[in-house]
Amino acid sequence: MATCLASGLGLRATAWSQTTDGQTQAESAKADPSQAEPSSGDTSSAVKSDTTTVTVTGKKKAPNDRDVYDVSKDLDAKTGTAADALNKIPGVNVDPSGNVTYHGRNVVVYLNGRPSLMLSGDNRGVALKSMPSAYISTIEVISNPGAQQSSGDGAPIININTQRNMPPGMFGSLSARYSSPAGSLETAFLGITKDKLSITLIGSYLNNEMDSRSLSQTSVLDSTDATLQASSSKGEGRSSYRGPFLMANLQYDLGPNDVLAAAFNYNRMPSDSTDISHAVSQAADGAVTNLFDQSGAGRFVTESAGLSGNYTHYGQKPDETLKMDGSLARSASQNDFRSANTYLISTIPGNTGTRIQTHDRRNDKTKANMHAEYNTPIGDDQLTLGAEVDLEDNTINSRVFGPADNDDNLMVNPLLTDDFRSHQVVSAFYATFQREVTPRWTVLLGLRGEVLHLATNDLTYRTKGNINYSRLNPSLFATYVISSQQKVRFNYTHRQQRPEASDLNPHIVYSSDTSVDAGNPGLKPQESDAIEARYEFNGKGLNYGLRGFWRGDSRTITTVSQIIPDPQGLGNIVTQSTRVNWRRRSAYGVSADVSRQISNKLMFSADATLTQSALRNPQISGVRSATSVDGGFSLNYFFKKGDRIFASYKRVGKSYTGQGYTTGSGQANIQYSRKLTDKFDLELMVDDLFRQTRTVTVIDTPLLQTRFVSSRQSPTFMIGLSRHFSRFGPMRAPAN
Template sequence: MKADPATSNDTVADTLNKVPSLAVDPDGAVTVRGKSNVQILMDGKPSAMMQGDNRAAALNALPAADLESVEVINNPGAQFGNEGGGGPIINLVMRRERSPGGFAVVNANVGSSGRYNSSAFGSYTTGRMSVQGSLHRRHDGRDTSGETVRERIDPVTGAVSRSTQLSDGDSRNDSAGFNGSATYNLGERDVVGVSASYNEFTNDGDSLERYRSTGAGGVVDNEYDRTTVREAVNKNYSLGGRLDHKGSLPGEVFKLDLRLSGTDADSDVRFASRYAVRPPGALDSLTRQDNATDTRVADFTGDYERPLGTGLLKLGYKLARTGNSFDTMFFDTDTLTLAESVNRSRTNRFELDDTTVALYGSYQYRVDSQWSMLGGLRAEYNELDMHQVTTGIHATNSSTDLIPSAFVTYGLSDDTTLRLSYAHRIRRPNAAELNPFVIYRDELNVSSGNPNLKPSESDSLEIGMETKLGKVETNLRLYARHDTDLISSESDSLGFKFGLPDETFNSSR
């Protein structure tokens, strides 16, 4: 990151968009090679900030100046878990300074339309103690527009009905936060460290959406404008502690790491609809929706590595628990008195607890000066405990999985290396895919999950060549990926309906 002159002005999302094969859209959705089931770690560990809807706000607000580097791991090894997606892993390595003495840097940037940001980073090392920290503040905005066109074909008559949805909006974003860490050398072999961070993101916006639909005969049966006013606050925190111990053998290391993180996200959204053609059963023209999402992550890991024979042995464990609650309140507003009443059919609370216990082992073996191999196996037990509080539905999903990986490297020359890698991964369903309650975004966009969903699995094979063409470093990849028990969505004439169990495949409708 230090080599990029735009670092002082970029967000983490801006930085990720510069990485080959990786893309972040304006809404914060991340894809690697077109795949969206991407897991984002911070210093190799999961964080509540990078899960669910929290991720988009964090990526668009965190300053790139806090990053040391970005790692994209297309075929993760046995030491990496499967939280948040069974696909590639993006590891955000946070900035660290360990040089003796003090160091500080301050950045400030001003742009058009009232945009500005500022950040400060500093570190100090003396004797056995080292401390570092950063502060950041950012304000910007974004204009958006979109168009959705749907055509529904009657399977019997072939008649076509059509609907269009046009949207224009603008948002105003503010973020501020800090992070800090300290390490202390207890002796020649032991280092302890603590870390803490807090970030707050606010997002206010206005939008106008125009809906129009026609029946099979071309007659307009639904036409209205809908204005939206949104206020949202997202608060994130994390606390961590670690112990690194060097063993008596050269290269022998044992690490313990405990991290606690949480997110509180609240939003208030007000809707007003003006009907030119009002469809049957449409809601009153004034409504309001309150959303409160809480996420708590506890992650405790242990990793041990030591030379064994002519190779390197790695062993480790992981104990993790993620708790989520999603509280949605929907209110109808009387257009004359402006009195609000709770809409029971659209108000719900959903709770999801995710518990993971994992063990892993890997062995890296250098055959000779050209060939090296690494094989690994991870065993994971996962339990999803779901409670749809509003409807009284309680369900539990559990699975035990063996996850192998293998890597072969061949040094063809001093400048050229060939790599072959394979990884098996697990992608578990998220809360939106599990919640069976019908969630209304608007009259044309609804969704519902399926609590019976099982994990989907993927097998990824990759062949790569790294070489130099003159002074240009070149990286060529050929890869294949196969997914089984795919978690997919089904749609019908009402929009998206996730959750009706399907006997033929792993579906969320």
């Protein structure tokens, strides 16, 4: 048996081919040049090393649980960002705040196959806007994650794979992107490959400003639907954020079958904000009880850093690999805010003139991961065995001072001050087995076992908690090949959504003058089952697919809200939000996507999803059900000499909760790319052309009705220029 000289992280090969029914990988790719799917079938790969040519023949076992999109073929990758690249994938939407959804569902974002603190929580938005898309090789969409992925979130996974397989030599680029009303992104990229060593360095600096407006209305009702209290406020604000983003990858070929790799990332993003608002509260008879103007200013700083290492060994058999990797990451956020309420009317004694409050909150999270995976062929079948351990420590400190008539008289508010710690260990093993049952049927079976231990410690209340459980999660993926152009895919998975540590914190945590959060120590993990069936047609210049899906959740984790006495003593109507377990939630629907090469110059793609959801709400008799629609389309027109116009529109449909809903929003973009010279590229973009990034969140229960309207004025015009010191050669694709 020949020895494979290629590495999954980097290749010294200079030639690669994969054939499926007589087509190469490039020929069988989707019509959209930014999209490509893995092939399956007989594979014959000619791999040329520095000194020897080796031919490996065998069955190529491509994963059939995901869709893969090749970002390296995107002409806008030179000046674009990761957020731009994600927005070009059918069904994926990144809003101006950095929230990522797939067909209307929130997703988990991975980096190189592993969860990343840099791409989670408050860090994700700025990281996606800072990471250049030139650094991305492929993006994988896993709509129904199986046994190989952690079951902690129960959501679709988007995995961003960065560039690793660089051709020999030194390559570099500089790019700058400027946007209105005020913003910029400068990026530097450097790749060096010599002999057995490859180094990739990237740095960027983001500077952006954003204006926002808000309108909120709250009504407290009695059992007869009569209004007991009501409040409303209207405000506007401005936020600015700026900071660096750094990434580095190093790869070293230890020998013909062994590769060692390491990666480092760092991101720091200070954000300054100011806002003003006008608020009024009324009693049941309509009399004004509170009337005040508020002004506030604050600083929010997020910082994250991560270090990872990977060792890969290639065995004597095709597709035989042993991978071991470990990572250590830390993220920290610090939020300091000062508000001043100037009262014109108040029924609270002492609420006269200006009342000042200050708030500070710090969240520190450290996460370590150790993972090992062994892949081996067994005849024509493929077996994968893996194990991993995740360690996570979380600290949340929250303090509120005031209210007082001046800063010197501020005293700590014990009701809104808390110190909460948590320590979580998740140990997991998994096994998958892929078999070609017949020439047309391929089946992938998976089983994942997880054991969780979570310890919490509320230092304020001096209370501790422990949660321990174990789960077995099966998965099944099957593909039926109808012809060289048609196939049908089926899958079933069972997963959990684990509560976040903050969901278990029983203390009241300040969110704003009119809203607080409180955890639930008794919150249990949500159990989820999902079934999908998809038909795909991949032809010459035409690709389309039709997918049906069903999802069912038991012990559903959802948010409930109630009115509590104002812990600040200001007489405001304060809403407290808490996560609880309800009985069942279900959703089913269909989605369709199509891409068509209309001519040599024009390409068209579109997608749409129709979802019917139902949730049993204990606060309301019966079942609350609703229908939502989301989708989008894009047009790609190519001029001579490589110029291009890209136009797209995406619409995220209405999303429903047990208490109400959030309206959908749309976004239209137009991009023009032009190659000025062999070294310079120009990009012009109009972002959010119709300014439809406006959402309305509604709570509608028998005792509480709220309506919150928010809108953001994101950058509307951008210009980008990139300078290349050398063109990148063809990327060498993994042989295994």
